[in-house]
Amino acid sequence: MSGLLALLDDVAAIAKVAATSVDDVAAAAGKAGAKTAGVIIDDAAVTPKYLQGFAPARELPIIWRITRGSLFNKLILLMPVAMLLANFAPWLITPLLMLGGSYLCFEGAEKIFHVLFPHASHEIEQDMSVKDPGHLEEQKIKGAIKTDFILSAEIMTIALAAIEAPNVWMQAATLAVVAIGVTLAVYGSVAVIVKMDDVGLYLAGNAPTPIGRGLGRGLVKFMPVLMWILSVVGTAAMLWVGGSIIIHGLEVLGFGWLGHHIHDWAYAVGHAVPAAWAGFAEWSAKAAMDGVFGLAWGLALIPLATKVVGPVIAAISGKSAGH
Numbered sequence: 570m571s572g573l574l575a576l577l578d579d580v581a582a583i584a585k586v587a588a589t590s591v592d593d594v595a596a597a598a599g600k601a602g603a604k605t606a607g608v609i610i611d612d613a614a615v616t617p618k619y620l621q622g623f624a625p626a627r628e629l630p631i632i633w634r635i636t637r638g639s640l641f642n643k644l645i646l647l648m649p650v651a652m653l654l655a656n657f658a659p660w661l662i663t664p665l666l667m668l669g670g671s672y673l674c675f676e677g678a679e680k681i682f683h684v685l686f687p688h689a690s691h692e693i694e695q696d697m698s699v700k701d702p703g704h705l706e707e708q709k710i711k712g713a714i715k716t717d718f719i720l721s722a723e724i725m726t727i728a729l730a731a732i733e734a735p736n737v738w739m740q741a742a743t744l745a746v747v748a749i750g751v752t753l754a755v756y757g758s759v760a761v762i763v764k765m766d767d768v769g770l771y772l773a774g775n776a777p778t779p780i781g782r783g784l785g786r787g788l789v790k791f792m793p794v795l796m797w798i799l800s801v802v803g804t805a806a807m808l809w810v811g812g813s814i815i816i817h818g819l820e821v822l823g824f825g826w827l828g829h830h831i832h833d834w835a836y837a838v839g840h841a842v843p844a845a846w847a848g849f850a851e852w853s854a855k856a857a858m859d860g861v862f863g864l865a866w867g868l869a870l871i872p873l874a875t876k877v878v879g880p881v882i883a884a885i886s887g888k889s890a891g892h
Contacts, residue, residue, distance in 0.1 A: 628763050631710060636756040638714035642721045643748035651729045652741055662730055663821045669723035670814030671866065675874055677807035678867025680800075724751055727814070762799075766792045809856050812863025831858045 654661050728747040732740055765788055772785025820828045835858065839851025 625764075625767050627706065629760060631706060632756055632760050632763070634710050635713045635717065636752060638710070639717045639721060639752045639756065640749065642714065642718045643725060643752060644745065646718070647722055647725045648741070648744055648748060651725050651744060652737070655729055655740065656737060662726065663818050666726050666730060666814050667818035669726055670811040670818065670863075671870060672719065673723065673807045673811030674815065674863040674867035675870040676867070677804045677811065678864050679871060679874075680804050681864065682868065682871060721748075724748075727810075762792075762795070765795075805860060808863035808867065809860040810863075812859035812861070812866065813856075815866060816859060816862060827862070831855060831862075834858065 654665070725744065725748065728744060729740075732743050769785045769788030769792070773782050773789060774785070776782045776785055816828045816831065819825065832855070835851045835855035838854035839847040842850045
């Protein structure tokens, strides 16, 4: 009996340690996931464009296929590389973060540049000329998964840099939780967003009460506004996150003057308002300055990306620069 009691006591102790580990993983994942918020918002804002032009019945299957591709990107392709970097070449994490931050700045600045100076997209025109819906669906899914790979790489790198784990197993578990949680959050949100207009149409035509039909019409009218809001918020988040990553990376590399100045200016703003608003004002000022720097950096990268990087990639991939 004493042996059984001792065994049960050991099992209880192991269960307690396991429960604590799960709590630690969840807490670390939550902290790391919060650091990726800007990229997540943009991911959720970008993905619905890949569903434009498809029948409502194909929207959820397409989202599911993109979700599977995203999980494959994060868990199978990116996570092993991230773990190897963290444990064998941690000095590479900051440069990679800065590279990803530069991509975010470029994407955000390019969106603003396109709004200010609209220009036709050869790729979009080519997509719209595709007559076979099945082929178009495959092309859109592949394009979405490729875009997701870049954003997923940034998410995983940001999360990895934010994880403080006592061992490699806790680190891997936390990164996996972040990968799965972020993917489900992004594409679950996308699924809700793209189906809201269908819900609105159904309510507008079938709701038994005037209030229900009015709600349906309101949803249909609000969805374009919501997509615009998501696009604006996503672009601002990209510039903010990208700019802050570059500035922090410069500090890590020994070039901290810009980060110190931004910190001092934000501190001054925070202490120029009533105490109850000081924290919010300081954070907002810092985020705004990070975003302005991100926009400037992204605009500076546009000629490099379009005149140098783009043609090089096109040459390597065997496609013309116009494609």
